[in-house]
Amino acid sequence: MATINLDAKGLRCPQPVIRIAAKSAVLNAGDILVVAADCPTFEQDVRKWCGRMRKTLLAVTQQNGATIAQIQF
Amino acid sequence: MANTGATREIMAGLGDPAFQVDGAMRVVDGNAAAVRLAGSIELSGLDLSAVAGPGVCEDVVAPCLAQRELSAKSECNVRLWDGTTSKRLAYAWPNESGGAFVVLHDAKQVESLQAEVQTHKELVQEYHDSTMELAIGISELFEVLSEMRKGNLDARVSETTLEGGNDLVAQMGQAVNRTIAEIQDQLELIQRQQFAIQELSTPILQVWDQVLALPVVGVVDSRRAAMIMERLLSEIKVRQARYVILDITGVEVVDTKTADQFIKVIRAAELLGTKCILTGIGPAVAQTLVDIGVDLSTITTLRDLQDALWECLHQMQIKASASAPITHVR
Numbered sequence: 001m002a003t004i005n006l007d008a009k010g011l012r013c014p015q016p017v018i019r020i021a022a023k024s025a026v027l028n029a030g031d032i033l034v035v036a037a038d039c040p041t042f043e044q045d046v047r048k049w050c051g052r053m054r055k056t057l058l059a060v061t062q063q064n065g066a067t068i069a070q071i072q073f
Numbered sequence: 074m075a076n077t078g079a080t081r082e083i084m085a086g087l088g089d090p091a092f093q094v095d096g097a098m099r100v101v102d103g104n105a106a107a108v109r110l111a112g113s114i115e116l117s118g119l120d121l122s123a124v125a126g127p128g129v130c131e132d133v134v135a136p137c138l139a140q141r142e143l144s145a146k147s148e149c150n151v152r153l154w155d156g157t158t159s160k161r162l163a164y165a166w167p168n169e170s171g172g173a174f175v176v177l178h179d180a181k182q183v184e185s186l187q188a189e190v191q192t193h194k195e196l197v198q199e200y201h202d203s204t205m206e207l208a209i210g211i212s213e214l215f216e217v218l219s220e221m222r223k224g225n226l227d228a229r230v231s232e233t234t235l236e237g238g239n240d241l242v243a244q245m246g247q248a249v250n251r252t253i254a255e256i257q258d259q260l261e262l263i264q265r266q267q268f269a270i271q272e273l274s275t276p277i278l279q280v281w282d283q284v285l286a287l288p289v290v291g292v293v294d295s296r297r298a299a300m301i302m303e304r305l306l307s308e309i310k311v312r313q314a315r316y317v318i319l320d321i322t323g324v325e326v327v328d329t330k331t332a333d334q335f336i337k338v339i340r341a342a343e344l345l346g347t348k349c350i351l352t353g354i355g356p357a358v359a360q361t362l363v364d365i366g367v368d369l370s371t372i373t374t375l376r377d378l379q380d381a382l383w384e385c386l387h388q389m390q391i392k393a394s395a396s397a398p399i400t401h402v403r
Contacts, residue, residue, distance in 0.1 A: 013201055013204060013205065013208075014201075014204040014205050014207065014208030017205070017208045017209070017212065018208050018211055018212070020212070021208070021211055021212030021215045021216070022215060024212070024215060024216060024219065025215055025216075025218070025219040025222075041201060045205060045208075048205060048209070049205075049208070049209060049212065052209050052212075052233070052234075053209065053212055053213070053216070
């Protein structure tokens with residue numbers, strides 16, 4: 001089980017979730033992807049994305065002006 | 074102009090929307106018309122755009138604050154939300170509390186502006202929803218392609234995405250699903266053909282009563298050897314064979330592994346009480362077998378299928394004679 005970071009800061013919707021999708025190609029079941037993004041709608045977007053893609057959103061936190069989402073694949 | 078009760082009275086007497094903002098450009102007070110414009114919500118602490126639409130902060134209040142030492146009325150332009158049109162919509166004066174007193178002298182224009190902003194917001198939301206659908210669709214395509222790469226051909230783009238309203242994603246999803254289905258069909262066809270080829274590549278012939286012949290053609294790897302063994306043992310049992318002729322005339326290359334596979338097949342057949350004869354060893358194969366030191370001393374080898382069949386018949390005749398009752402001729 002690996003933990004991978006993805007920096008999506010500076011990207012606007014829907015680019016952060018597309019980056020997540022692209023990253024998911026190299027992830028295996030159980031891996032955790034930690035995404036940092038500063039798009040204002042990112043939290044709403046990542047929640048919707050996880051719901052539709054059947055991924056587990058472990059946590060959403062704020063850190064230095066960025067939203068950090070932890071997603072388990 | 075002081076931010077006092079007098080200011081409130083002035084504002085109350087105005088038919089146009091009037092309000093005061095603090096130094097941070099937050100609305101701190103407003104008259105009835107301003108409240109009507111902003112809605113039923115309380116004005117205090119509101120963002121200025123809730124009262125007068127976007128652009129007012131930058132284009133009315135900020136210049137007003139910059140000119141506060143002049144204490145003069147500033148007639149300001151307010152840009153419409155798309156940033157392309159300017160209208161003179163407001164007067165503003167710096168007040169003594171570091172903010173400004175603003176009167177919108179064309180409330181209808183402001184209302185129109187607000188309506189446009191609302192439409193713009195709805196369009197932005199619609200655009201956001203639409204791009205999210207696109208992003209989720211692309212995500213699914215990524216996932217399905219990734220699963221396909223891992224060998225899982227059962228993954229498909231979901232109906233939710235296909236019917237999600239985004240034509241582009243739906244078309245791409247349908248194309249991906251169709252392609253996977255076609256690949257699956259082709260793989261099944263290839264598997265069926267492979268099976269047929271394997272069946273044809275190891276024909277087991279009954280050349281005489283209780284005598285089977287197995288001509289082997291091509292390369293024999295461990296998978297094919299296992300199949301040959303399985304089929305041969307099964308045929309030996311079904312046909313009650315006593316002899317098996319393994320003809321390798323069609324095998325051009327024999328290495329240690331291939332030789333080992335043949336020996337295993339022969340030994341397995343012998344465990345069922347069947348005698349095996351190896352035929353068709355060509356000069357090149359013979360040379361290779363000698364070079365690599367394969368021990369075939371315990372296996373009967375003959376030149377060709379005909380010799381092997383004669384040998385089988387001869388052996389059967391000897392056995393028949395040996396088992397026949399002894400008769401004395403007088």
